[in-house]
Amino acid sequence: MNKNMIAPSVLAANFANLQLDIEMVNYSEADWFHLDVMDGMFVPNISFGMPVIEAIAKYAKKPLDTHLMIQAPDRYVKDFANLGVTNLTVHYEACVHLHRCVQSIKDHGMTAGVALNPHTPVSLLKDLIKDLDLVLLMSVNPGFGGQSFIHQTYAKIQELKELIQAKNANCLIEIDGGVNDKNAAKLISCGADVLVAGSYIFKSEKPIQTISNLKSIISK
Numbered sequence: 001m002n003k004n005m006i007a008p009s010v011l012a013a014n015f016a017n018l019q020l021d022i023e024m025v026n027y028s029e030a031d032w033f034h035l036d037v038m039d040g041m042f043v044p045n046i047s048f049g050m051p052v053i054e055a056i057a058k059y060a061k062k063p064l065d066t067h068l069m070i071q072a073p074d075r076y077v078k079d080f081a082n083l084g085v086t087n088l089t090v091h092y093e094a095c096v097h098l099h100r101c102v103q104s105i106k107d108h109g110m111t112a113g114v115a116l117n118p119h120t121p122v123s124l125l126k127d128l129i130k131d132l133d134l135v136l137l138m139s140v141n142p143g144f145g146g147q148s149f150i151h152q153t154y155a156k157i158q159e160l161k162e163l164i165q166a167k168n169a170n171c172l173i174e175i176d177g178g179v180n181d182k183n184a185a186k187l188i189s190c191g192a193d194v195l196v197a198g199s200y201i202f203k204s205e206k207p208i209q210t211i212s213n214l215k216s217i218i219s220k
């Protein structure tokens with residue numbers, strides 16, 4: 001997979017005119033769509049589910065990177081595969097049988113990611129890292145867009161990078177929450193491959209330009 005990527009989080013898009021924002025991302029230099037699914041149980045917020053992803057998939061011309069913030073996500077792996085999701089990320093904290101869930105995601109033809117909450121140590125992934133295509137480090141507490149970046153994330157990225165290298169694993173590091181032009185370069189230099197950005201992109205006056213700026217910051 002390519003590195004130094006931008007994944008706009010649709011959570012911050014205009015839901016009254018989603019198609020317009022989807023076309024904007026298609027047209028932009030962004031690499032993936034980031035789709036945040038929240039169930040009101042694992043996180044204290046409810047976002048969107050299958051019907052909305054089905055609608056997005058109709059217009060999206062870039063891979064769908066889907067971040068499940070739901071309890072027992074293994075129940076829905078097949079449904080997300082059927083919607084055309086490219087990468088499915090589940091939370092470490094939401095999965096009792098994480099290894100089985102990761103295998104199921106791959107068996108359904110998707111790449112598999114595991115997300116860690118800010119309080120969850122990277123070392124817990126040591127026995128699974130070789131099976132993963134992506135690790136998502138939450139740089140805010142999951143559930144809401146527009147929160148402030150947690151600075152401890154920089155050290156976690158470095159620790160994760162060391163684990164990946166020590167285990168000779170081949171997985172991307174994705175950072176999610178509070179990403180902007182101030183922290184993007186440092187995140188990449190610490191070892192991140194994919195930056196998710198929601199509010200910073202969709203709440204800006206010129207989102208296409210904002211994506212382009214972020215892309216040039218992380219490509220240097």
Ligand SMILES: O=C(CO)[C@H](O)[C@H](O)COP(=O)(O)O
Nearest residue numbers: 142143145146177178198199
């Ligand atoms: O997973 C998420 C929240 O749980 C979102 O992807 C994340 O918050 C992105 O939004 P922002 O860039 O506005 O912080």
Ligand SMILES: [Co+2]
Nearest residue numbers: 036067176196
């Ligand atoms: Co997310």
